[in-house]
Amino acid sequence: MHCRSHSLGWVFATRMIGIICLLIAIVLANILTHYVESPLFTSGVTFINENFWLLVLIALILMVGDVFAAFPFPFNLPAPIITAFGSVFLIMFMLRIFQWTDSVTSTTLSPLFSFLAPVIATVIFLIVLVSGYYAILRQLWFQSSATDVSADGQVSGALGSGGPEMHAREVTDAKTWEEIGAELRLMLYDIIHRFRQEIRKNQ
Numbered sequence: 001m002h003c004r005s006h007s008l009g010w011v012f013a014t015r016m017i018g019i020i021c022l023l024i025a026i027v028l029a030n031i032l033t034h035y036v037e038s039p040l041f042t043s044g045v046t047f048i049n050e051n052f053w054l055l056v057l058i059a060l061i062l063m064v065g066d067v068f069a070a071f072p073f074p075f076n077l078p079a080p081i082i083t084a085f086g087s088v089f090l091i092m093f094m095l096r097i098f099q100w101t102d103s104v105t106s107t108t109l110s111p112l113f114s115f116l117a118p119v120i121a122t123v124i125f126l127i128v129l130v131s132g133y134y135a136i137l138r139q140l141w142f143q144s145s146a147t148d149v150s151a152d153g154q155v156s157g158a159l160g161s162g163g164p165e166m167h168a169r170e171v172t173d174a175k176t177w178e179e180i181g182a183e184l185r186l187m188l189y190d191i192i193h194r195f196r197q198e199i200r201k202n203q
Contacts, residue, residue: 007070008067008071010070011066011067011069012070015063015067016063019063026049029044029048030049032045040104043104047097047100051093054089055093057089058089058090058093061083061086061089062083065079065080065082065083065086066083069132073136073140076136080128080131080133083132084124084125084126084128087121087124088121088125092121094113095110095114
């Protein structure tokens with residue numbers, strides 16, 4: 001999930017186009033069943049039809065998550081949760097794909113995946129959730145840093161005092177754990193400060 005990488009209108013339009021293309025593809029597949037004499041193709045189309053509403057639900061959940069992600073902070077906070085739930089439904093659909101594959105090819109993949117599905121779904125849910133909120137916090141920190149730098153004029157002073165070579169060396173040098181900890185504390189302070197400013201603006 002990308003935080004505000006595109007405008008709200010662009011996100012909504014592209015996701016709606018994707019859903020419409022999915023619906024058109026399903027309709028065309030059903031039409032082709034009258035012309036393609038293949039039991040495998042017919043079985044695949046039947047599988048899609050049986051899971052049609054699950055596909056629509058997944059597409060809508062992911063679209064809503066992307067739409068919320070396009071909002072400014074703090075209105076984008078629900079986005080990681082919504083996207084994480086969408087990923088869980090996606091795992092459910094993949095489980096049904098394995099079950100359909102077993103019925104077509106006479107394999108036994110679905111029992112193993114069914115056994116691991118709860119663990120996989122939980123891990124993916126947490127990964128999507130954590131990465132989503134990390135992206136939001138990272139964006140807030142960059143915005144706060146950019147605002148502070150533009151206000152104080154520290155960028156031009158830093159480049160002028162050390163020159164391009166000094167600046168390049170500072171960028172490439174490895175940071176110590178103390179510097180990383182200091183940056184994390186500064187990031188948390190900037191995020192809390194920005195959060196308080198957003199609350200005051202909305203009051």
